[in-house]
Structures are given as C-alpha cells and as structure tokens.
Amino acid sequence: MATPPSNIDIWAVRSECIRIFRAGYCHFHALLFLFLAPISFSLIFYQVFPIKTLIPNLLYTITISILSLFAAGSVTHSVFHGFHRRPVKLSSATKAAFTSFFPLLSTWLVTQLIISGIGLILGLVFFSLFKATQLLGFHNSSNFPISLCLVYATILASVVVYLQVIWIFAYVIIVVESSWGLEPLKRSRNLVKENKGVAFKIVLVLSIFCWIGTWSSMLRLVDFDSDGIWTSLIRIVTIPASSYYMVCVFFNLSANAVFYMYSKALHGETFDDGKASDKAVSAV
Numbered sequence: 001m002a003t004p005p006s007n008i009d010i011w012a013v014r015s016e017c018i019r020i021f022r023a024g025y026c027h028f029h030a031l032l033f034l035f036l037a038p039i040s041f042s043l044i045f046y047q048v049f050p051i052k053t054l055i056p057n058l059l060y061t062i063t064i065s066i067l068s069l070f071a072a073g074s075v076t077h078s079v080f081h082g083f084h085r086r087p088v089k090l091s092s093a094t095k096a097a098f099t100s101f102f103p104l105l106s107t108w109l110v111t112q113l114i115i116s117g118i119g120l121i122l123g124l125v126f127f128s129l130f131k132a133t134q135l136l137g138f139h140n141s142s143n144f145p146i147s148l149c150l151v152y153a154t155i156l157a158s159v160v161v162y163l164q165v166i167w168i169f170a171y172v173i174i175v176v177e178s179s180w181g182l183e184p185l186k187r188s189r190n191l192v193k194e195n196k197g198v199a200f201k202i203v204l205v206l207s208i209f210c211w212i213g214t215w216s217s218m219l220r221l222v223d224f225d226s227d228g229i230w231t232s233l234i235r236i237v238t239i240p241a242s243s244y245y246m247v248c249v250f251f252n253l254s255a256n257a258v259f260y261m262y263s264k265a266l267h268g269e270t271f272d273d274g275k276a277s278d279k280a281v282s283a284v
Helices: 010-023 025-048 054-083 090-099 101-136 144-166 170-177 183-191 193-220 229-243 245-266
Strands: none
Touching (some): 010 025, 010 054, 025 090, 054 090, 054 101, 090 101, 170 183, 170 245, 183 193, 193 245
C-alpha cells in the first residue's frame, strides 16, 4: 500500500500511477489492447476516412461510448487493487468492466441530463435577454447576437468544467463502492472539496485532447481540397492526438483512482481495508 502524501499534488498522483503501471505492465497493456486501442485505431481511421452519413456515425459513437465505459470499469478496478499491491487478473478486470457497465451508464446519463438541463436553462435566459433587448431597442449592432452566443458558450463551458472537477471521482466510486445514479456525484463533490485545484489539472489534461478531437471533427464538415494544405495540417495535428488518446485516457482513469484514494486518506477515511497484500499486481 502506498503512503498518502501530506499534501496532494498532481506529481504525487503521477508517480503513483507510474508505479502501479510498472508493477502490472503486462496486465495493463492487455487492458489497453482490449478496450482503448480499438478506440484509438477507430479515431485514426475516422480522421483519414471521415464518415458523413447519420447511421454509421451513430453506430460509431455508440461503440466508442460502450468501449469507454468498459475501459473505465476495468482500469479503475485494476488500479485500485494495484494501489494496494494486490494481485489482479485479467479475468477479474474484465468481469469488473461488465458488472460496472450499467451503473456507469446510469450515472453518465444522469450527468448528461444535468448538463443538458443547465444548457437549456441558460439558453432560455439568453434567448429571453436577446428578445428583450430587441423589443426595447437597446442594441443596433449586428454583432450583438454573436457576442451573446459567445458569452453563453463561455458560461456553459465554465459550468461543464466545474462539474467535471467536482464529479471527478464519480466513476471510481461506482466501481469501488458499488453505487450508482446521483450518489457517486454527491460523494465525489464531498471528497474533492479541498483539492479542486489538483482535480482541475487532471481534467485539463484530457480536455485538451477532447478539444483537439472536437476541433478536427468540426473541420471535417468543411470540404477542403484533398491535396490542399488544410487537409494536410488537419491530419498532422489530429492523427497523433488520436494515437495518444488511449494513453491519455488510461492515465486519466488511473490518476482519478489514485487521487480518490489519497483524498479518502486526507478525509480521515480508511486508507486500506485490511485486505492488502505485499504481492505486486500480477502480470497476465
């Protein structure tokens, strides 16, 4: 079992993640190959051969979402046991991926409903503001609607980032504590209260790759010349980002699990449940 640091920082979390990964090198590579490598390869394929019809895009999105939830369950389970130096087999990690799938899915749906509700309320507020200024004649500039949309997008993005920060432990709590729905979100908010700065840094690392992916997806909607400089630039930027996606997601899931254990310790909760073994994570 690792010793909890007196003050949590992202470097302490990173060091522990690396220790766990090295202890179960073959095991974690197997998980990467099973759940995250298909996502990364499909992203690369999607960058080179974009699909612009609705049904294939929908099936692609569903497949990526399912694999992502499987990865969250299996990696979190393995990192949790690796943190305590317990042996963990590929079969138990795979089982954890399936048993935690529906709780993870339910909580994910709850988060999406909350975010969508906030976006809808903000949208109605800004739409009402726009209509009110039209009726009162307070603006004459054609740039006003664009400015209003930018303010709306900025506020909504800030709210989403804040929610990601306070919900950072949600998936870990689902896998480790066997809860689902709103309960993991409430529990995460309480645990991360004193360490939101570290949580923000962890969220930011994955967000950078998500923003690159979103940016490239938007650019694919524009018909550039296939031999033009824009097409080459898009591929140069997005294909490496897609290649590193599985590594980024893996370390994000690992960091969340380690950060969760450290936060529990700083809150005076049991750092180990007494079942820890001196054995390292077994290589499968």
